[in-house]
Amino acid sequence: MNFGDFLDNTSCSGGGARIVAFNNNSSMPGGAIGEARFLTQSLSSKPMFNSPGLSLALTSMEGQGEIARNNEMSNAGGRRSRDEEPDSRSGSDNMDGASGDDQDAADKPPRKKRYHRHTPQQIQELESLFKECPHPDEKQRLELSKRLSLEIRQVKFWFQNRRTQMKTQLERHENSILRQENDKLRAENLSIREAMRNPMCTNCGGPSVIGEVSLEEQHIRIENARLKDELDRVCALAGKFLGRPMPNSTLELGVGGNGFAVIPSDYGIPSSLPMPEMPVNPVEKSMYLELALAAMDELVKMAQSDEPLWIRGLDGGREMLNQEEYLRASSPCIGMKPNGFITEASREIGMVIINSLALVETLMDSNKWAEMFPCLIARASTTQVISSGVGGTRNGALQLMNAALQVLSPLVPVREVNFLRFCKQHAEGVWAVVDVSIDNIREAHAFPSCQRLPSGCLVQDMPNGYSKVTWVEHIEYDEGVVHQLYRPLVSSGMGFGAQRWVATLQRQCECLAILMSFPVPSRDHSSAITAGGRRSMLKLAQRMTNNFCAGVCASSVHKWNKLQTENVDEDVQVMTRKSIDDPGEPPGIVLSAATSVWLPVSPQRLFDFFRDEQLRSEWDILSNGGPMQEMAHIAKGQDHGNCVSLLRANAVNSKQSSMLILQETCIDRAGSVVVYAPVDIPAMHVVMNGGDSAYVALLPSGFAIVPDGAGSDTGDRVSGSLLTVAFQILVNSLPTVESVETVNNLITCTLQKIKAALQCES
Numbered sequence: 001m002n003f004g005d006f007l008d009n010t011s012c013s014g015g016g017a018r019i020v021a022f023n024n025n026s027s028m029p030g031g032a033i034g035e036a037r038f039l040t041q042s043l044s045s046k047p048m049f050n051s052p053g054l055s056l057a058l059t060s061m062e063g064q065g066e067i068a069r070n071n072e073m074s075n076a077g078g079r080r081s082r083d084e085e086p087d088s089r090s091g092s093d094n095m096d097g098a099s100g101d102d103q104d105a106a107d108k109p110p111r112k113k114r115y116h117r118h119t120p121q122q123i124q125e126l127e128s129l130f131k132e133c134p135h136p137d138e139k140q141r142l143e144l145s146k147r148l149s150l151e152i153r154q155v156k157f158w159f160q161n162r163r164t165q166m167k168t169q170l171e172r173h174e175n176s177i178l179r180q181e182n183d184k185l186r187a188e189n190l191s192i193r194e195a196m197r198n199p200m201c202t203n204c205g206g207p208s209v210i211g212e213v214s215l216e217e218q219h220i221r222i223e224n225a226r227l228k229d230e231l232d233r234v235c236a237l238a239g240k241f242l243g244r245p246m247p248n249s250t251l252e253l254g255v256g257g258n259g260f261a262v263i264p265s266d267y268g269i270p271s272s273l274p275m276p277e278m279p280v281n282p283v284e285k286s287m288y289l290e291l292a293l294a295a296m297d298e299l300v301k302m303a304q305s306d307e308p309l310w311i312r313g314l315d316g317g318r319e320m321l322n323q324e325e326y327l328r329a330s331s332p333c334i335g336m337k338p339n340g341f342i343t344e345a346s347r348e349i350g351m352v353i354i355n356s357l358a359l360v361e362t363l364m365d366s367n368k369w370a371e372m373f374p375c376l377i378a379r380a381s382t383t384q385v386i387s388s389g390v391g392g393t394r395n396g397a398l399q400l401m402n403a404a405l406q407v408l409s410p411l412v413p414v415r416e417v418n419f420l421r422f423c424k425q426h427a428e429g430v431w432a433v434v435d436v437s438i439d440n441i442r443e444a445h446a447f448p449s450c451q452r453l454p455s456g457c458l459v460q461d462m463p464n465g466y467s468k469v470t471w472v473e474h475i476e477y478d479e480g481v482v483h484q485l486y487r488p489l490v491s492s493g494m495g496f497g498a499q500r501w502v503a504t505l506q507r508q509c510e511c512l513a514i515l516m517s518f519p520v521p522s523r524d525h526s527s528a529i530t531a532g533g534r535r536s537m538l539k540l541a542q543r544m545t546n547n548f549c550a551g552v553c554a555s556s557v558h559k560w561n562k563l564q565t566e567n568v569d570e571d572v573q574v575m576t577r578k579s580i581d582d583p584g585e586p587p588g589i590v591l592s593a594a595t596s597v598w599l600p601v602s603p604q605r606l607f608d609f610f611r612d613e614q615l616r617s618e619w620d621i622l623s624n625g626g627p628m629q630e631m632a633h634i635a636k637g638q639d640h641g642n643c644v645s646l647l648r649a650n651a652v653n654s655k656q657s658s659m660l661i662l663q664e665t666c667i668d669r670a671g672s673v674v675v676y677a678p679v680d681i682p683a684m685h686v687v688m689n690g691g692d693s694a695y696v697a698l699l700p701s702g703f704a705i706v707p708d709g710a711g712s713d714t715g716d717r718v719s720g721s722l723l724t725v726a727f728q729i730l731v732n733s734l735p736t737v738e739s740v741e742t743v744n745n746l747i748t749c750t751l752q753k754i755k756a757a758l759q760c761e762s
Contacts, residue, residue, distance in 0.1 A: 118158075122148045126155075130162055192220075288386060288438070292398055292422035295436035295454035300426070301329070302347065303458040303470040310347060318493065321345035321474070338451075341476045346493030348502040351466045354509045356431045356459040359467060360394050363433045363457075364423055366401060373504050374542070375549055375666070375673060375704075376496075378404040378414055395425040400438065406553040407495045408673065408704035409596040409724045410573035411483035414553050415450050415496065429461035450477035457501075469505065471498040483571075485598060488709030489722060495706075500670040507668040511636040532690025534634055540693035541644040541664040541675075543584065548675045548700035551575070551592040552726045560592070563735065568744045571595050576735050583695040586730050590699065593743040594726035597751060600760050603705045603721045607672040609758065610703055611641060611665055618757040619750055622661060622678060624649050631660070632688070641667040646684065647676075660684055662698065675702035699728040725750060 118126070125148055129136065136144065141155045148155075302309065302321075309326060310319045323343065337343065352359070362368040370380040380403040389397040398420065405415040419435045426432055434456040439448050453474040460468045475496065482490055489495045515538070529537070554560045560575040568574055572595040579585045599606065609615060613628040632646040647661040662684070663676040677698040687693045704724040727746055731739050 126158055134163055285386065288420055291436060292420055295434045296422055296424055296432060298454040299434040299456050299472060300432060300458065302472045319347050337476050340478055342479045343476050344491060344497065345474045346497035346499060347472050348498035349470045350502040350506055352469050352506050352509050353466055353513050355465065356429055356461045356467050359459050360423055360431045360433060364394050364397055372508050374545060375408060376405060376500060376504055378406045378553055394423045397423040405496055408549060408552050409486060410552060410594045411596050412486050413481050417452050419452050431459045433457055449481055450475055469502060471502050473498040485596065489706060492709040494670055494709055503668040503670040507637060507642065510638065511642060514635060514637060529632060529688055530690055533688040536687040536690055536693040537634060537644055540687060540696055541662060544662060544677050544698055544700045545664050545675045548702050548726065551728050552594045552724060568740060572744055572747060574740055584697055586697040586699060589731045589734060590728055591731050591735050591739060591743055592728045593747055594724060595747055596722055596724045598708060598720055599723050600720045601758050603672060603707050606705050606721050606723060607641060607667055610674045613647065619753045622649060626650050639667060641665050671706035673704050675700050699730060701727040
């Protein structure tokens with residue numbers, strides 16, 4: 001979730017859902033007020049920094065002129081009002097002849113009409129965005145107008161015309177289909193009337209005797225019987241789906257009076273939910289219903305059963321699924337396991353500071369779901385809503401979704417999954433949300449590298465405002481695509497399993513609760529960061545961390561191009577992307593490099609090492625060879641390691657300029673992340689005073705730390721850590737051999753310094 005937006009509105013949406021916040025003033029940092037006073041006094045005393053050696057520091061965005069906007073609207077077609085025509089019509093729409101009144105007024109010079117056409121590149125960009133978002137908001141239109149050198153009004157009119165054109169094409173297509181069906185029915189009707197007027201015996205060819213049944217009538221009766229059976233089956237499914245019996249009256253079904261109208265998307269979906277991309281035919285819809293109900297039954301059984309379905313090792317380690325018992329007690333929902341695939345199953349139970357309604361609403365909204373699990377979900381979208389729920393609630397909600405799941409390492413490919421998500425209320429304050437892959441139903445051409453068996457969570461409200469969450473993850477995947485270094489982690493469930501989902505959920509909900517109950521500083525209010533400043537800093541830190549994750553895993557958030565180079569280590573991933581024309585993006589080419597290594601150090605020790613400002617100079621070239629000072633601190637959890645900080649690098653001599661570093665650190669039982677980026681001092685001065693953080697350009701670097709998985713079967717014992725190091729730098733043009741070698745040397749040098757400082761060089 002967007003933490004800054006939660007500070008603006010402390011009540012959760014979705015049927016009275018609320019997040020229970022707690023106050024713990026003792027956990028808040030005590031020195032933030034004095035540090036903020038020192039930062040306020042020093043912000044204007046130093047000029048903008050220039051990083052020595054590498055172009056990691058960013059230039060100021062001031063002084064850049066606006067891009068000339070010379071093009072008007074495209075010839076996309078569609079009708080507009082008369083007062084919009086001079087600025088919005090394409091050249092082909094303005095080829096109008098002069099009227100008689102114009103010729104009578106020959107003494108007046110005719111008004112010269114403007115003819116405007118979009119370039120092919122502009123049309124291609126507009127069409128590309130239209131496929132993803134036919135209704136862009138004001139901010140998206142502003143960004144697109146700047147990138148294509150168009151007026152905002154031109155972009156707005158183009159999308160209006162394109163939507164009108166698309167609607168017209170769909171209507172023509174539907175009319176054509178209906179016309180064909182109508183012709184077919186008319187021909188069948190005439191044939192039946194003719195057969196009834198002159199009945200013939202099918203055996204002898206003569207006139208039929210009264211009482212005999214014609215062949216056409218036999219076919220009609222057979223078809224009616226088949227349709228009746230199909231109706232009974234669908235009504236039985238709908239009754240089980242909604243938890244109450246469904247009448248199968250043809251009249252009631254036709255008028256929608258039996259409550260069945262909440263299931264098909266054909267009968268309407270609230271405008272707040274994403275509309276389906278294409279209608280689902282009745283056969284496919286009934287298959288989805290059957291799959292969702294079977295998956296829900298299996299999820300509840302796996303969440304509530306213990307031995308012999310779930311067993312623990314002799315040493316009391318993690319739970320493991322008994323595959324023999326699982327196959328004996330239930331039939332697989334999505335068929336047999338593909339050859340070469342292995343099974344990963346895990347279960348985790350935890351208390352979360354959120355109620356069931358708020359959590360269900362978060363899980364059923366793809367945007368909120370991705371924001372709740374920022375380092376786990378690279379991308380998520382709802383492709384179709386089949387059912388929006390019953391009575392204005394999420395009970396019975398059924399939708400198709402697509403997501404990309406990630407482990408922060410270039411050695412673990414992103415998992416692309418297409419799945420069905422089904423939500424059901426089992427009792428008062430008890431909900432369940434289940435996911436199951438649908439690739440077998442859709443008969444995809446390319447078989448996926450993983451498929452999601454019934455997985456999800458069972459949520460139960462507790463008297464203290466918390467929820468008891470039982471999470472189950474059950475996946476079959478191709479282990480061959482995972483690097484040997486990360487196979488123990490992934491198979492243990494700490495990579496994509498239930499432990500990571502629950503740990504992330506607990507940390508995020510705790511962060512939201514603390515931010516919503518942030519206490520007002522009791523001393524010297526003038527030097528403290530304002531509420532608006534906290535919101536802006538948190539939004540900026542969230543964007544920084546998202547960009548870092550996208551650069552490590554090469555997710556589809558940005559269009560990355562992988563480079564094949566000879567002078568780079570085999571396990572180092574080097575990629576480039578063209579920086580988009582956006583106020584928050586530095587101009588040029590972004591070069592990203594990432595690698596993962598194993599270190600014989602515990603994850604906690606490694607995380608504390610990177611967070612220590614006094615030890616920063618042992619690995620960070622941006623520290624100017626000395627310790628750093630924390631100028632601001634925003635707590636995001638009870639653990640002091642969950643925070644957003646603003647660090648100041650002290651200059652060791654007068655020739656070096658002072659600089660600021662924005663840093664976000666997150667830690668839970670599943671791992672930790674340290675992300676940082678140099679920031680412009682004048683820009684951060686604006687952000688800390690509540691200004692818009694979207695115009696602050698930054699390039700993130702950082703570390704991702706996870707346990708190596710070797711000790712996952714023996715309780716809390718951990719033998720080592722898997723460390724991912726990633727840097728992003730800016731180059732003026734296409735990357736050269738020198739720039740690639742520079743970033744590779746940066747990673748190699750940083751790893752050597754880390755190993756030397758932790759005394760694990762061997």
